[in-house]
Amino acid sequence: xxxxxxxxxxxxxxxxxxxxxxxxxxxxxxxxxxxxxxxxxxxxxxxxxxxxxxxxxxxxxxxxxxxxxxxxxxxxxxxxxxxxxxxxxxxxxxxxxxxxxxxx
Numbered sequence: 001x002x003x004x005x006x007x008x009x010x011x012x013x014x015x016x017x018x019x020x021x022x023x024x025x026x027x028x029x030x031x032x033x034x035x036x037x038x039x040x041x042x043x044x045x046x047x048x049x050x051x052x053x054x055x056x057x058x059x060x061x062x063x064x065x066x067x068x069x070x071x072x073x074x075x076x077x078x079x080x081x082x083x084x085x086x087x088x089x090x091x092x093x094x095x096x097x098x099x100x101x102x103x104x
Contacts, residue, residue, distance in 0.1 A: 033085050040077045047073050 048058045051070055055061045059062045 029085065029089050032088050036081060040081050044074055044077050050099055 047070065051056055055063070055066055058090070061067055084093070
């Protein structure tokens with residue numbers, strides 16, 4: 001309960017001014033992050049499956065170009081996840097299913 005009682009600029013940690021108010025935490029960016037992670041993970045798995053059929057294995061191989069291309073794809077997916085999740089967390093990009101919250 002110590003985290004609840006911490007005061008910030010005259011307000012409690014949840015933004016209320018009275019102790020009797022209910023403390024709630026929204027999901028914020030959880031749904032977006034999970035969906036983004038699953039989609040990018042499926043793309044990474046698809047990349048490894050395609051590589052297995054073309055090269056005969058997921059990692060290594062004789063062709064350095066294919067090794068570095070696969071590694072670059074996986075690194076790019078990771079960077080894309082970090083970038084998109086960060087932009088959503090800072091409200092730079094707007095993604096919502098609720099028509100009431102859409103900007104006009």
